[in-house]
Amino acid sequence: MAASAASSKDRQFLAVIGDEDSVTGLLLAGIGHVSDGPDADKNFLVVDSTTETSKIEEHFQKFTQDRKDIAVLLINQHIAERIRHRVDAFTDPFPAILEIPSKDHPYDPEKDSVLKRVRRLFGE
Numbered sequence: 001m002a003a004s005a006a007s008s009k010d011r012q013f014l015a016v017i018g019d020e021d022s023v024t025g026l027l028l029a030g031i032g033h034v035s036d037g038p039d040a041d042k043n044f045l046v047v048d049s050t051t052e053t054s055k056i057e058e059h060f061q062k063f064t065q066d067r068k069d070i071a072v073l074l075i076n077q078h079i080a081e082r083i084r085h086r087v088d089a090f091t092d093p094f095p096a097i098l099e100i101p102s103k104d105h106p107y108d109p110e111k112d113s114v115l116k117r118v119r120r121l122f123g124e
Helices: 001-008 020-028 055-064 078-087 113-121
Strands: 012-016 044-046 068-074 097-098
Touching: 001 068, 001 078, 012 020, 012 055, 020 044, 020 068, 055 068, 068 078, 078 097, 078 113, 097 113
Parallel strands: 012 044, 012 068, 068 097
Antiparallel strands: none
């Protein structure tokens, strides 16, 4: 239990990988953070149709493995589908990964990795 508390103590930010509308709304709600220094690090990534999958994977890696200050990663479900193998393989407790809908892509509970795990736990 102590290791869990220690690993979550410094996690104070939300991160988001999403379309422009989702990221803008969340930034307006106040989740945006840009670190100081010459290589300023943002806690968000705006994805559009021209964004390469490798860039999405790079930011997913950064938010889930490299940065130790992220508590929750919000990702649009249609974007999570592009890197589904990475999302499904992530099993660490922090950061929590939450798949969210977007304006143009409704939420589909059958694709949500968290709900899939819950169903397996209950034997469904």
